[in-house]
Amino acid sequence: xxxxxxxxxxxxxxxxxxxxxxxxxxxxxxxxxxxxxxxxxxxxxxxxxxxxxxxxxxxxxxxxxxxxxxx
Numbered sequence: 001x002x003x004x005x006x007x008x009x010x011x012x013x014x015x016x017x018x019x020x021x022x023x024x025x026x027x028x029x030x031x032x033x034x035x036x037x038x039x040x041x042x043x044x045x046x047x048x049x050x051x052x053x054x055x056x057x058x059x060x061x062x063x064x065x066x067x068x069x070x071x
Contacts, residue, residue: 026046
């Protein structure tokens with residue numbers, strides 16, 4: 001006789017083997033990036049930082065900046 005399992009299988013859950021494979025691939029890419037940039041003062045990063053205010057093109061006029069304040 002089979003045991004009763006009150007928790008049904010979650011069909012939307014992530015496959016743990018797939019997640020482990022993705023983690024290993026990410027780790028391998030980071031390691032290869034680190035080896036490619038050695039010796040460097042800054043290690044490679046997994047994420048790209050968000051752009052700052054100073055990353056803009058700087059070609060906007062004063063009027064464009066004033067109008068942007070009221071949008």
